[in-house]
Amino acid sequence: MxxxxxxxxxxxxxxxxxxxxxxxxxxxxxxxxxxxxxxxxxxxxxxxxxxxxxxxxxxxxxxxxxxxxxxxxxxxxxxxxxxxxxxxxxxxxxxxxxEFGHIALDEQRALKAAIFEEQLHRLAGMERSVSVEPADANDDGGLGWRTRAAFAVDQSGRLAMNAHRSDQLIPVADMPLAVPAINELRLWEQDLSQLVRVEVAAPANGSAPLVLLVPAKGASPRRLAAIAGRIPAPASVAVWEPEEQRLTRLRGRTWVSESCRGHEYRVTGEGFWQIHRSAPQVLTGAVLAGLDPQPGQRVADLYAGAGLFTAPLAAAVGPSGGVLSVEGSPGTSRDARKNLHGMEQVQIVQGKVENVLQRHHDRLDAVVLDPPRAGAGRKVVEQLHGKRPSVVGYVACDPASFARDLGYFLKLGWELRDLRVFDLYPNTHHMESFGLLVRA
Missing domain, CATH: 2.40.50.140 (Nucleic acid-binding proteins)
Structure with a gap:
């Protein structure tokens, strides 16, 4: 052999x-x-x-x-x-x-449910049946849902994407998982020489897309302007230099306009926003239904991004309540300040969640957690336990990190009251979940 x-x-x-x-x-x-x-x-x-x-x-x-x-x-x-x-x-x-495109959509969801159940068993010691919900009634076969897409640029200046776990670039001439507004830019027809990456955000509300050009070292400003000039209007175009954290406007705006449940948001450059066209509506609905925030309550929105959950939470608790909104990214935190302007009940803090919680001594009635893929971690879970909220709503994009953190909560005497898993990444192995935790 x-x-x-x-x-x-x-x-x-x-x-x-x-x-x-x-x-x-x-x-x-x-x-x-x-x-x-x-x-x-x-x-x-x-x-x-x-x-x-x-x-x-x-x-x-x-x-x-x-x-x-x-x-x-x-x-x-x-x-x-x-x-x-x-x-x-x-x-x-x-x-x-x-990577799941070869699997019938119903079977994709059955497999994802089995994977989630296995992670709960292995990492949280919990036996629980899971079902995976479609994001919306019209899932279009799991296509046309991505409002964000990132592409590489190969040595010939053509649009490309990486092979799995590889630096090898494969040219592409469409992206069927993306919303039509991204494909309608037809970036694969452009000569993108002197770029290393192109990132596109196309809001689900139909507002103008934003194209970020990530230049190679030594790229000519004239060349970047020429590329921007060939990208169809009304798309905005900006240059994003990650190492310098510098965003330079070439045309239009350096941000996109998003909306959800009557609230308007601006998201600048590479700022985080949920990718699936229906994800903001679906997840906000799950958070509000789970926490059921009441006037006068004090709530924390941790890893708050541009304020997707903060705004409806602030509206629910009203002027007599309060929302602590914590985000680590300086740029995204600046977006949150603009998005939440005029909501006097909101306290916006930019910094690491564990550092902010260590300094914050006010009582909390409820908490929303929406950490990055790595999860919140033991320290944050223990800090939240010490704040004695009655309920925690955990939004997770990775079943393993969620199950690990759930195990920490369970050992501290919490119980998982409700769990919903959403297929917000069809034709891939990814999924999103909302867990409602209460003190036992």
Whole structure:
């Protein structure tokens, strides 16, 4: 039997796939070793190419290159560059970012539910049945939902995306997961030389998109202006230099206008906003229904971003209440100050959540947590426990970090009153959840 070496990416195996695993993989075994296989389905017999792993590795990674026995849930992939089987025939890897596109949408949600249940069991010690809800009634086959998209630029100056876990760039000529306004810019037709990346935000409310040009070192200002001039109006165009944290307007505005449940928001440059077109409505509804904020209450909105949850919470608690809104990013915190201007009951603090909580001594009736993918962590959970709120609403974009933090809450005597999981990233392995925690 052939053995893989540390740099051997040509080893091919025939494997039978079993359960799904967190991260977009499926589990198979070869001579007792676990192999994490992408682009497969449980029950399938597949031929794979090992992409990562040597003889001493605890596990291997592999990509499916041929299906020998197909699952009844396998469908034609909606995006050719991300189709692993087509890519294998062409002798190249698939684009990352649509790794569940070969799976029927209902089955995607069933698999995500199983993955979430497994994370709860393994990391929180909890047995709980999970169902994954579609984001809206018209999910369009899991297409046309991304209001944000990031692209690389290859050496020829063409729009491209990375292969999974790789610096290799694959040219692209559309992005079917993106809302139409992003594809209508037709950036793949442009010569984007002297750029390393292009990022696009196209609000679901139909307001003007924003295109961020990330220049290569030494890029000519004249060249950047020429690229901006070819991008169709009414899109705004700006230059974003991440190392300097510098945003320079070329045309229009350096921010986009978002809206949700009667509130208006500006989101500048690379500022965070929920990606799915329906996510702000869905998650705000879950937060308000779960916390049921009342006039006069004091609420904390932690990792608050541009104020998506802060604004409706402030409206609910009214002038007699208060909302502590904490965000780490200076730019996003500045957006929050503009978005929440005039709401005297809101205290906006820019800084790390754990540092702010250490200095904050007022009582809290309820808390909303919406941390980044890494989760809130033990220290923040213990600090919140010490503030003695009666309820915590936890918005999570990663089931593993949520389950780990849930375990910390459970050990401190909290219970999970409600859990909703939303399919806000169709055709990918990602999902979003809202957990309602109360003191036991």
């Amino acid at each position: 052939p053995q893989a070496t540390d740099r051997d990416s040509d080893l091919e195996l025939e494997l039978t796939v079993s359960a799904p695993a967190h991260g977009g993989h499926f589990i198979a075994r070869h001579e007792g070793r676990v192999v994490f296989v992408r682009h497969a389905l449980p029950g399938e017999r597949v031929r794979v190419r090992v992409t990562d792993g040597g003889p001493d590795a605890g596990f291997w990674r592999a990509d499916t290159i041929e299906v020998l026995e197909a699952s009844p849930h396998r469908v034609e992939h909606p995006w050719a560059p991300a189709d692993a089987l087509l890519a294998a025939k062409a002798g190249k890897p698939p684009v990352g970012g649509a």
